[in-house]
Amino acid sequence: MATSRTTPSKTGRSAGRPKRRQNLTVAVTGPTGTFGSGLLPLLEADDRVRQVVGIARRPFDPSARGWSKMTYRRGDVREPDVLRSAFAGADVVVHLAFLITGTADRETIRSINVDGTLNAFRAACESGVRRFVYASSVAAYGFHSDNPDRLTEDWPVRPAARLFYAQEKAELERLLTAESELHPEVELYFLRPSIVVGPNVVGGKADLPGVLRPLGQLLPSRPRRLPVPVVVAVPALTLQLVHEADVGQALLRCAVGDGPPGAYNIAGDGVVTAVDVAREFGAWPVPLPPGPVRAMARAVSAVPFLPPFAEWAEAASRPAIMDTSRAKKLLGWAPEYTGIEALRDTFADAET
Known part of the structure; x- marks a missing residue:
């Protein structure tokens, strides 16, 4: 089975990178999901960010969510022309659109998850975007019996035996890494969260x-x-859990921070x-x-x-427990919530 490793040297050029500019325009696909709920308030509050473009299939009112910097653009990741138009003038693209489960057939799921992600990266490159942040997952490592007890970013991503979500996450990391070799001017970031919880987890x-x-x-x-x-x-x-707000902080640091491109494991402190x-x-x-x-x-x-x-x-079938020291050292990220604290907050506002 072919494997790949995701390291800073293979996902964009870290040497000689220019200092991050101010007045950034950040385009976000899938801004209204769980990850967007953690990231968008931070983009709103960050004085390095001048404008946010939110791309989603279903219309929404950014002002109703308190997002004054955001402009909504109707868009489907299966439509490359729409993406190129939405990304025009953007400095950074954060790609969050992804189907986890639901009633869609497998062909539709793959067209959104795999084809749609590649469309987003290619459209970003064609639009002159300088940084692309992809929300991957711990599932990209797969659930293999020979996985180490603590997974670092040096361990290869490998498709799971059956779980489509994990298979697609691993496949996309390899495909995006290969695409990035053709576009070394675009800094590529992979964020690999553990199980994400929090008050905005849908349902x-x-x-x-x-x-x-x-x-x-x-x-x-x-x-x-x-x-x-x-x-x-x-x-x-x-289990490893991570709060949606801590994922938002990590996404922000990938999007507008000074940490080098590459893969980053993200999880709350402590194994539950x-x-x-x-x-x-x-x-x-x-x-x-x-x-x-x-x-x-x-x-x-x-x-x-x-x-x-x-x-x-x-x-x-196999615990996937990650080492998060690289994100702490290179991104300057640290979780506000431990795993148990993140779980508590998930249920804090639930109805009785």
């Missing part, structure tokens, strides 16, 4: 991604201890287990060995003709 508990979704059904709607302890059998699966989470909310957890759960996850993910959402079972 609350029911739509938490990956292995966290079943766990969310065990938790109360607000971050308070249960009035009466409940005994719960919980597999001791390990399902047992820790259950105990945090006042339950009496009975730990179950993770081995049988991982084996079951591998078995489920091997079932043919799974719908896209069911492929997420593979994420439980």
Whole structure:
């Protein structure tokens, strides 16, 4: 299986880069999703940013969200001409548009995720953009048995066995790296967050991604201890969580900061287990060995003709825990929330 490594030297030229300019125009695809909720307020508040262009298929009113710098442009990432027009005059493109799951067929998902991302990068290059930031994922590493206990950015991205989301994230990092070799004038950044949580995660508990979704059904709607302890059998699966606001800070530093291009792992401090989470909310957890759960996850993910959402079972087959020291050192990034704190804040404003 072919692998690739994403290093600063392979994703744009870090040597001799000009100092970041002021009065930047930043174009953002998919600005109204979870990542956009973390990034856009920061772009609004940053005096280096003069204008923000938000590209989305569905109309929205930036002023209703308090985004005074933003101009809305209707756009679909499957339309290269529209993207070139929207990116005209932009200094930076932050590409957030991506389908995670839903009712769309696989052909549509791929046309948006893979083809749409390549369209965005090529349109950015043709429009004279100097920096391209791609929101990747820890899933790009795959869930392989030989993955190290702590993944650094030097470890190769490799397609997962089944999960389409992870496969496409790994494929896109390789494709974008190859494209960037043809456009060394464009600085390319990959941001690899762990599971992202926070108050703007769409749909609350029911739509938490990956292995966290079943766990969310065990938790109360607000971050308070249960009035009466409940005994719960919980597999001791390990998780890394990151708050949407901390992802926004990392995206901002990639977009307008002085850190070198390349890949950056992003996660809240601390590794959380399902047992820790259950105990945090006042339950009496009975730990179950993770081995049988991982084996079951591998078995489920091997079932043919799974719908896209069911492929997420593979994420439980092997923990993907990242080292985030590179982002802290080179981007100057540090998470405000630990993993548990990020989880608490997710449920803080949920309805009872």
